Amino acid sequence: MKGILLVNLGSPRSTAVSDVKEYLDEFLMDEKVIDYRWIFRALLVRGIILNTRPAKSAEAYKTVWTEQGSPLIVITEKIQKKLQKLVDVPVEIGMRYAQPSIEAGIQKLVDKGVSEIVLFPLYPQYAMSTTETVIEKAEEVRKKSFPNVKINYIQPFYNREIYIDCLAESIKEKLPENFDALQFSYHGVPERHIYKTDPTKTCNLNDCCSRENNPSHQFCYRHQCFDVTNSVIKKLGLPKEKVMVTFQSRLGKDKWMEPYTDETLESIGKKGIKNLAIVCPAFVSDCLETLEEISVEGKEQFLHGGGENFHYIPCLNDEDRWIEVVKTLCEEKLNEFYLV
Ligand SMILES: C=CC1=C(C)c2cc3[nH]c(cc4nc(cc5[nH]c(cc1n2)c(C)c5CCC(=O)O)C(CCC(=O)O)=C4C)c(C)c3C=C
Numbered sequence: 001m002k003g004i005l006l007v008n009l010g011s012p013r014s015t016a017v018s019d020v021k022e023y024l025d026e027f028l029m030d031e032k033v034i035d036y037r038w039i040f041r042a043l044l045v046r047g048i049i050l051n052t053r054p055a056k057s058a059e060a061y062k063t064v065w066t067e068q069g070s071p072l073i074v075i076t077e078k079i080q081k082k083l084q085k086l087v088d089v090p091v092e093i094g095m096r097y098a099q100p101s102i103e104a105g106i107q108k109l110v111d112k113g114v115s116e117i118v119l120f121p122l123y124p125q126y127a128m129s130t131t132e133t134v135i136e137k138a139e140e141v142r143k144k145s146f147p148n149v150k151i152n153y154i155q156p157f158y159n160r161e162i163y164i165d166c167l168a169e170s171i172k173e174k175l176p177e178n179f180d181a182l183q184f185s186y187h188g189v190p191e192r193h194i195y196k197t198d199p200t201k202t203c204n205l206n207d208c209c210s211r212e213n214n215p216s217h218q219f220c221y222r223h224q225c226f227d228v229t230n231s232v233i234k235k236l237g238l239p240k241e242k243v244m245v246t247f248q249s250r251l252g253k254d255k256w257m258e259p260y261t262d263e264t265l266e267s268i269g270k271k272g273i274k275n276l277a278i279v280c281p282a283f284v285s286d287c288l289e290t291l292e293e294i295s296v297e298g299k300e301q302f303l304h305g306g307g308e309n310f311h312y313i314p315c316l317n318d319e320d321r322w323i324e325v326v327k328t329l330c331e332e333k334l335n336e337f338y339l340v
């Protein structure tokens with residue numbers, strides 16, 4: 001029997017500082033996220049970051065937390081429930097970090113008699129710190145606890161027309177009547193990650209990301225962010241001059257992909273952009289990084305820098321048209337089991 005596992009990043013169990021600390025420890029000690037040798041990673045994470053960040057992050061989580069828990073998990077559960085109504089195989093969720101874990105999700109499917117799983121990492125673009133670590137973790141769990149289970153992984157879907165149509169339609173509906181610019185703010189990654197996962201070693205984080213058919217694109221997060229932006233604005237008929245791409249949520253002293261969202265928000269008001277619409281297409285579900293970092297902090301930065309109207313465009317969340325896309329992508333992979 002077949003089943004579907006939807007995988008998202010995960011959130012702390014609660015907003016207690018100790019729970020946030022436990023979550024950040026698991027997250028940041030992942031060598032696909034902070035890719036230093038173990039000893040240096042431990043010195044940085046356990047010796048420095050975990051001394052101060054958990055208290056700060058816990059305060060931020062408190063501002064977005066709902067009665068049902070973390071927005072990211074609540075929304076992923078909503079996606080699961082809606083998808084379950086549309087497909088005739090069991091659907092479960094698993095988080096890369098904290099609970100409910102990928103292992104618990106697979107166990108639930110196995111308990112229902114599933115032996116062939118389509119695992120869907122809910123990230124449109126490939127990154128070592130997202131898609132790759134999900135697949136690595138799921139394979140580790142499968143080998144250790146479920147050696148007889150087969151898993152088929154859904155690949156990043158940034159360039160799938162059904163996804164682009166869905167995202168463009170969603171943005172179109174939510175765009176305000178008057179806006180001077182539409183900003184696409186993607187979660188950033190350290191530049192080093194892009195070089196590291198480029199099998200062709202040709203991407204120099206420059207024009208190569210916009211070149212057609214460059215073989216490095218398959219593993220280039222930067223290219224994939226630009227590609228989503230270009231495809232969406234083409235569908236919306238927006239001129240390039242009205243669009244910006246920036247990268248948010250940087251951590252630590254490494255050089256992350258530029259331009260940075262916060263610096264851009266602080267400066268564009270003075271350059272004449274008074275009415276801003278902003279969207280975050282690296283996330284399919286709203287979460288701390290959109291609801292707090294962009295909608296609250298980002299708005300303050302924009303207004304502080306001379307902006308006047310800030311309009312945040314929510315993620316796809318559990319919109320019906322997005323659930324249809326999830327269904328189509330899952331069904332394609334479910335059908336592949338018949339081919340092997
Ligand atoms: C959407 C893709 C994501 C990429 C790429 C990514 C890379 C990445 N993130 C960190 C550090 C942090 N991210 C945090 C939160 C967070 N990150 C993503 C997604 C991506 N991260 C999401 C969906 C969330 C929100 C989780 C939630 O519970 O809502 C955090 C924790 C919050 C905080 O303390 O600010 C950290 C830390 C790194 C280092 C990284 C790539 C190297």
Ligand SMILES: [Fe+2]
Pocket residue numbers: 187249
């Ligand atoms: Fe992150």
Ligand SMILES: [Fe+2]
Pocket residue numbers: 203204205206208209216217220222223
């Ligand atoms: Fe690139």
